[in-house]
Amino acid sequence: MSDGATHDPCVSVFLFHTGKPKTKRMSKIVALLPARWGSTRFPGKPLHCIAGKPLLQHVWERCLKARRLDAVVVATDDMRIAEAAFAFGAEVALTSKKHPSGTDRIAEVVSKMRGATHLLNVQGDEPLVDPALIDSLAECLVEEKVPMVTAANPFGPKDDPANPNIVKVVTDLHGDALYFSRSVIPFIRDAGGKAAYLRHHGIYGYSRRCLLQLVKWPQSSLEKAEQLEQLRALENGVRIRVLKTKHVSIGVDVPEDAIRVEKLLRS
Secondary structure (H helix, E strand, O other), X not given: OOOOOOOOXXXXXXXOOOOOOOOXXXXXXXEEEEEOOOOOOOOXXXXXXXXXXXXXXXXXXXXXXXXXXXXXXXXXXXXXXHHHHHHOOOEEEEXXXXXXXXXXXXXXXXXXXXXXXXXXXXXXXXXXXXXXXXXXXXXXXXXXXXXXEEEEEEOOOOOOOOOXXXXXXXXXXXXXXXXXXXXXXXXXXXXXXXXXXXXXXXXXXXXXXXXXXXXXXXXXXXXXXXXXXXXXHHHOOOOEEEEEOOXXXXXXXXXHHHHHHHHHHHO
């Protein structure tokens, strides 16, 4: 197949793996894995080989272990990724190349997908994502009827709250997000004060209506300042439930991360 030069990027196309029979039941809870080739720090990252498999395949296989999902779909604008995903058995949706974020990419797919009422945005560079966490997010969306859900875990003793690459979140007494920031939140004013810092995980669940509305809103001022798109939801009054977990998933941002992950997968 070609590298996508003849593909119209404005049209979503679903490629279904022919090795499995299709059921007539419509999907209800769908996990979407946005994947793009052009990462600035790690070009071609989704297909980087880790422990004998493409990075993206590890994420897809983790999602398949979740019990509450009706479908797992790779959303990409690149035919190299689409072909590789199709080869290892994934359902694939081709999207426009013009999307500024993975959220916009999955929203295009969802807008053309019938029957999906709840969506999970699982980052395509999280090969150690916990299937149990995926199930918890799905259950929260359906059973507690929240419009949006994400996850966080307490900082470990070696984590640095001042690291701007680690996003922090503070919640209210009901577990809903008050704010996300790259800065240290909460700020400890007195030397004797204490705080349980929460490290945000880049995994989200949405109701269909919430997701499609979110991408229609313009970027908010706080989102632009912090470069955190979940702040757009908060500024527009969306309630975001934060599930607290002990599991820490290592994302692959640079080639050095892939080496760490491979050691964990082979251990």
